[in-house]
Amino acid sequence: xxxxxxxxxxxxxxxxxxxxxxxxxxxxxxxxxxxxxxxxxxxxxxxxxxxxxxxxxxxxxxxxxxxxxxxxxxxxxxxxxx
Numbered sequence: 001x002x003x004x005x006x007x008x009x010x011x012x013x014x015x016x017x018x019x020x021x022x023x024x025x026x027x028x029x030x031x032x033x034x035x036x037x038x039x040x041x042x043x044x045x046x047x048x049x050x051x052x053x054x055x056x057x058x059x060x061x062x063x064x065x066x067x068x069x070x071x072x073x074x075x076x077x078x079x080x081x082x
Contacts, residue, residue, distance in 0.1 A: 001058070004069075010051060014069065020062040026055045030043030035059065038064045054081060 001011075004012045004024065011027040022037040026047060033045035033052070040056050047055060058081040059066065065078055 002075045003077075005045075005078045005080045006065075007082070008054060010055060010058075012055070012078075014066075014075075016070075016073045016075065022067055024059070024066060027053075029042060037070060047076070057081060076079070 002013060002016070004014055006012070009028055012024055013027070014024045021043070023034050023043055024037060026033045026035055028047060029049045031045070031051065032045050033047045033055075034043045035041070035055065036043050037059070040059050042052070061081070062078045069075065
């Protein structure tokens with residue numbers, strides 16, 4: 001699974017041969033979540049509230065890029081949340 005970015009112990013990645021809806025994966029320690037790109041809701045898994053907020057904040061900044069990546073299957077790194 002290609003890693004899109006990494007910040008504050010959070011790893012964001014995306015598989016390019018997966019099912020709809022468009023989504024990405026977030027990992028933090030033992031926590032895992034699948035996040036819908038369009039509405040930023042967690043589809044599956046769990047993240048602690050603070051981590052979820054950071055992931056949502058980052059995803060809002062890169063939502064269009066994430067959706068483009070999903071649709072074109074062209075992978076590239078995105079800037080981390082700082």
